[in-house]
Amino acid sequence: MARRDQLTGKGPVAGHSISHAHNKSKRRFQVNLQKKRFYIPEEGRWVTLRVSTQTIKTIDKKGIKAVLDEARRQGIKL
Structure with missing residues (x-):
């Protein structure tokens, strides 16, 4: 499975590790992904x-229903 957020599509980005001598080497900044269960009361099920x-944090602020509706409008299947 790709390291990608299922709702926002956020994934890893590339950048440089820079040493004290200012030598640069490529690296990837990974997304802090967590596997989490959410209860949707309108549908009566867990996802x-x-x-x-x-x-x-966005789900805690807006609510799971609002975030899922926004993701479904963007074409994400859940």
Whole structure:
């Protein structure tokens, strides 16, 4: 499975590791993904999603229903 957020599509980005001598080597900044279960009361079921911690904070703020509706409008199947 790709290291990608299931709701936002956020994935790893590339950059440099820079030493004290300012030597640069390529590296990847991974997304902090967590496997989390959410209960959707309107549908009466649990959904397990692999989402980033930033998305978990957004779900806590807006609610799972609003975030899922927004993702479905963007064409994400859940």
